[in-house]
Amino acid sequence: xxxxxxxxxxxxxxxxxxxxxxxxxxxxxxxxxxxxxxxxxxxxxxxxxxxxxxxxxxxxxxxxxxxxxxxxxxxxxxxxxxxxxxxxxxxxxxxxxxxxxxxxxxxxxxxxxxxxxxxxxxxxxxxxxxxxxxxxxxxxxxxxxxxxxxxxxxxxxxxxxxxxxxxxxxxxxxxxxxxxxxxxxxxxxxxxxxxxxxxxxxxxxxxxxxxxxxxxxxxxxxxxxxxxxxxxxxxxxxxxxxxxxxxxxxxxxxxxxxxxxxxxxxxxxxxxxxxxxxxxxxxxxxxxxxxxxxxxxxxxxxxxxxxxxxxxxxxxxxxxxxxxxxxxxxxxxxxxxxxxxxxxxxxxxxxxxxxxxxxxxxxxxxxxxxxxxxxxxxxxxxxxxxxxxxxxxxxxxxxxxxxxxxxxxxxxxxxxxxxxxxxxxxxxxxxxxxxxxxxxxxxxxxxxxxx
Numbered sequence: 001x002x003x004x005x006x007x008x009x010x011x012x013x014x015x016x017x018x019x020x021x022x023x024x025x026x027x028x029x030x031x032x033x034x035x036x037x038x039x040x041x042x043x044x045x046x047x048x049x050x051x052x053x054x055x056x057x058x059x060x061x062x063x064x065x066x067x068x069x070x071x072x073x074x075x076x077x078x079x080x081x082x083x084x085x086x087x088x089x090x091x092x093x094x095x096x097x098x099x100x101x102x103x104x105x106x107x108x109x110x111x112x113x114x115x116x117x118x119x120x121x122x123x124x125x126x127x128x129x130x131x132x133x134x135x136x137x138x139x140x141x142x143x144x145x146x147x148x149x150x151x152x153x154x155x156x157x158x159x160x161x162x163x164x165x166x167x168x169x170x171x172x173x174x175x176x177x178x179x180x181x182x183x184x185x186x187x188x189x190x191x192x193x194x195x196x197x198x199x200x201x202x203x204x205x206x207x208x209x210x211x212x213x214x215x216x217x218x219x220x221x222x223x224x225x226x227x228x229x230x231x232x233x234x235x236x237x238x239x240x241x242x243x244x245x246x247x248x249x250x251x252x253x254x255x256x257x258x259x260x261x262x263x264x265x266x267x268x269x270x271x272x273x274x275x276x277x278x279x280x281x282x283x284x285x286x287x288x289x290x291x292x293x294x295x296x297x298x299x300x301x302x303x304x305x306x307x308x309x310x311x312x313x314x315x316x317x318x319x320x321x322x323x324x325x326x327x328x329x330x331x332x333x334x335x336x337x338x339x340x341x342x343x344x345x346x347x348x349x350x351x352x353x354x355x356x357x358x359x360x361x362x363x364x365x366x367x368x369x370x371x372x373x374x375x376x377x378x379x380x381x382x383x384x385x386x387x388x389x390x391x392x393x394x395x396x397x398x399x400x401x402x403x404x405x406x407x408x409x410x411x412x413x414x415x416x417x418x419x420x421x422x423x424x425x426x427x428x429x430x431x432x433x434x435x436x437x438x439x440x441x442x443x444x445x446x447x448x449x450x451x
Contacts, residue, residue, distance in 0.1 A: 001028040003059060003094060003122060004049065011041060011048070014372065018044065021148045024141065026094070026122060033133040033155060034126040036143030037360065037404045038376030042126040045141075045148070046096045049124065053094070061094040062087055066102045080104055081299070084112055094122045099375075101129040102401050103325075105299050105427045110135065128376075128404050130155055130430065172242040183236045190229050263392050263421070264288040267313040272305055279305060282447035285440070289392070292415070292422045293450070294432055297442030303425045304397055306440075306447060310423060311395055318393055321386040325398040325425075328378055331370045337381060338366040344385035355384060359410060376402040383411065387418075396424040400431050 004026040011018040018041040026032065026049075034042050043065070050063045064087055066080050080103050087095070100116075101109045113135040116123060124141075127133050133140075133155035140151040140158055151158050266286045272279045279302040287293070287310075295303045304325070314320050331340065341352060356366055359380045373381065379402050387394070394415075400408050412434045415422060426432055441448045 002026070003028060004053065006049075006052075011044060013041070013044075014368075017146055019143055019146050019148050024148060024150065026124060028093075028122055029120075031116065031123045031136050031138050032125065033137035033140045034124060034143070035128070035133065035140060035155075035405075038380065038402070038407060039374045040143040040404075042143060043098055043374065045143070046098055046124065046126055050096055059094060060092050061096065062090065062092045063096040063098075064100070065098040066100055081108055081112065085115070088115055088119050088121075092121055094124070095119075097123065097125045097127075099127055099129075099402060100125060101127060101132040103299070103398065103427070105297075106131075106429055108299055109427070128400075128402070128408070129428075130405065169242055176239060176241050179239050180236060183232055183239065187229055187232045187236070190225055190232070193225060262289045263318060265314055265318060265393075265421075267310055270309060272302060272309065274305075278445055280442055280445050280447050282306065282309075283449060285449070287393075287421045287423065289420055292418075292435055292437045293424070294436035294439045295423065295425045295442065296432075296439050301442045303442060306442060307395055307397055307423065307425055314393055319389065319391045320393045320395065321389055321391040322395040323383060323386055323397055323399055325401060327382070328375070330382065331373075331378060335370050336366070337361060337368045337370065337373065337377075340370060341381060341385050345388045347388055352388075355388065359384065359407065374402075376404055376407065379403055380407060387414065391420055393421045393423070394418060396422070396426075398425055398427070400426060400428040 002025060004024075006021050006024040008023075009021040011020075034045065036042050046063060050061060053059050053061055064083065066083070080100065084097075084100055100112060104112060109129065109132050113132055116125075116136050123136070125133075125136070137154050138152075140153070140155065142149050142151060142158075151161070153161075264286060267282075267284060269282065269284050271281045295306055297303045311320065311322055338352070338356070341356065342349075345352060347355070353366065356362075361368075361377075361380075370378075370381075379399070383399060399411060403411065408428070408431055412431060415435050422435075424436070438450045440450060
């Protein structure tokens, strides 16, 4: 049974088209994954669906967002788990979920995925969690190039199809480059020949040159060559370069990341208690420039608490930048994106614009008000404001929360080149595998040394 059918809809934001919908449908029992870049309109689309159906007496629905952490003395992961479990016990036909795997460790994300699949309801889920999407979804909605399109299949199947399209694109690109090179070489050779035949022969007088009609012959040859050159130039013009499949972030080595003198610091043994109960016991550690360390553990094991202990143990002689998960209070709504970052970094305007462009803040985007930014866009902005200071130590608590997949890849490339001490908490397995070189594991209330 069809729950919803959307046709020929346009959404605008600040006078610009956010996305267009030609046709979208939701059928009973479907689990739909909604993907797209930060700011593409995923949350907007979920809210639109909720508004469309709120007056439908025959459809019960629930819209759940998971962006804000609770003030309870629980980890973000524990809050999310309780919220989802409580909601799925309700007799609801359609669930609209915005980033439900946020803050969840790998095991808990899998548990929630299993619970969703066992629940006799329909789901539309906005998410950037690749493993989660692949686990639960039978259909995807992709927001890309200001349009929303459907893909029948899970995330793995979508990526496989994307890889095929990428391979085909790269083959077309190589074909274009080869043909363009061939034509340009031909044009160059004809121009060189044209140059050789453009004047009278060296050993011929001007009068002989005119009398014997050599000038006429050369002129005719020039015209014939020019026609050939023109044909080749038309051929080059007709050899159209294939359009890229999608807009990729192009992160190159940033000059700001210059190698400095090796630095290090130590932390002492520590036993952490909360409400009279031991959360974890830790031995001493030494951290050195170039270390890229993951703090690993289940939800509620005390990863963020340990990261804060590390932060408080860093000597004043070292410059520290700390990315605190879900800390959106740092933003002042009245400021523009560019104003906020400008206040936070020592970069000049050109450098700053280039870096913002690398993270997909281009053109007029830099003049966006903070209040209209998505959570993912705020995360990128927060990250930039911290990263491009002169720091010796970078502490990141769930940096990938709310980031789109392409942005995560960009952040990975930047962090791999960061020369200082990097210590991070993350549940994104692919991100971890790509960046971390050492692991500190919190298990059974013990903080274990580097694995």
